[in-house]
Amino acid sequence: MTDHRTTSRHLCYAAILATTFFGSTRLVTQENSEFSDNWPNFRGPTFNGTSETAKPPISWSEDKNIAWKIELPGSGNNSSPIVWGDKVFVLTAIPATVDGGDSQPQPAPQRQRGARGGGAPLLPTKFVTLCFDRKTGKELWQQLAVEATPHQGTHGDHSFASASPCTDGKHIYSHFGSRGLYCYDMEGNLIWKRDDFGKMETRNDFGEGSSPVLHGNTIVVPWDHEGQSYVIALDALTGETKWKKDRDEPSNWVTPVVVINGDRAIVVTGGENHGRGYDLETGEELWHVGGFSSRPISSPVVFGDSVMLASGRQGYVISSMKLGSAGELGDGNGLIWSSSESAPDVPSMMLSGDRLYFLKGSTGILNCWDAATGKSKYGETRLDGVSGVYASPVAADGKVIIVGRDGTSVVLEDSDVFKLLSTNTLDDRIDATPALAGNQIFLRGKKYLYCIEGE
DSSP: OOOOOOGGGGOOOOOOEEEEEETTEEEEEESSHHHHHSBOSTTOTTSSSBOSSOOOOSOOBTTBSEEEEEEOSSBOTTSOOEEETTEEEEEEEEEOOGGGSSSOOOOOOOOOTTOOOOSSOOOOEEEEEEEEETTTOOEEEEEEEEEEOOSSOOOTTOOSOOSOOEEOSSEEEEEOGGGOEEEEETTSOEEEEEOOSOOOOOGGGOOOOOOOEEETTEEEEEEOSSSOEEEEEEETTTOOEEEEEEEOOOSOOOOOEEEEETTEEEEEEOOSSOEEEEETTTOOEEEEEOOOOSSOOOOOEEETTEEEEEEOSSSOEEEEEETTOOEEOBTTBBEEEEEOSOOBSSSOOEEETTEEEEESBTSSEEEEEETTTOOEEEEEEEOTTOOOOOSOOEEETTEEEEEOTTSEEEEEEOSSSOOEEEEEEOSSOOOSOOEEETTEEEEEOSSEEEEEEOO
């Protein structure tokens, strides 16, 4: 293992757990209200795509409610922004130039024969974390994690920086997959790094993209690919391995969640073969459930003492499982309901109250189901102006926001009946999940980072 320790490893780690309660089960957040007031990770402080404190605007355009708009270097259009306090963080992959100057990038190495990814050539690349002032959009710092030539291509819709960072308000964790996981303080100083995970070989050269999840002093990194898959838990202060669990899974792009059930913290993650729950403390597999379709991407959502997993490629599957179950789950043992009627592919599901929102596949067709029963609250609804969707839906203050790939967004009333509040368009393609904080929406496009601000 590489030497990833630093003199900062003995820093006092003050961030501990707090909770969003659902009976005896709760999602992991930080102890103080700062966590719920920010957007600290992919799909926000509840890990379900919602904020309990944000009050986002209903309407915007290139000429309305744009507090600032900045052009981003490189590409990272699937990596979602995160927000903490007065700072906004994004990851990006920037093609390197010869001798560090302004000359053209070096020629791409020969692509692997038979690769079906594409779009992004294999160039020397800088893997970078960017920090911006939340009020003005001014760049405060950027940190180069590593400069390297990717060993494998990526899908033309994606980039080499597709994971989302996460934070506890004291540290920023930037995951670049095969290029490593990097921990910085809030001023951009490197605390530790892990660059010994190996080289991920994804199916059809589609590239990497699952994000890590942070819980107290543990950060969990998923690693499912065409080689030996595993999930690994690291000490969040030092980067040292707590446990590593091999998995019999091919490539998938699911980001896990951590949820407390009774007195146990459980890591829940999906897979093509099985969805699984692991004991956060030991890595022991607690339960597994099968029946999913090809290469899942949609991340889990938690409702009460249950968790829902979905896959929507080459077949639709959504299953709801009881978190406190054990062993192989099925009818009569931990499986609450399962449906093959519809399911999301790239975008994750979103849970607000008992309403489970999701897109059919990666289209602009919306479903709203009762999370307890899996029954539809209102029928499948095509969102006018929205065709393809990669960004996961988000919600706050009675509003549901769904962002289409062409920059068209719809805002709906968060209710048991469909009610369109607005349709909004920006001049950029958007695949990343929005971040909501205060009266602002942060949208990361293929080219720009937008701060949308209401009155």
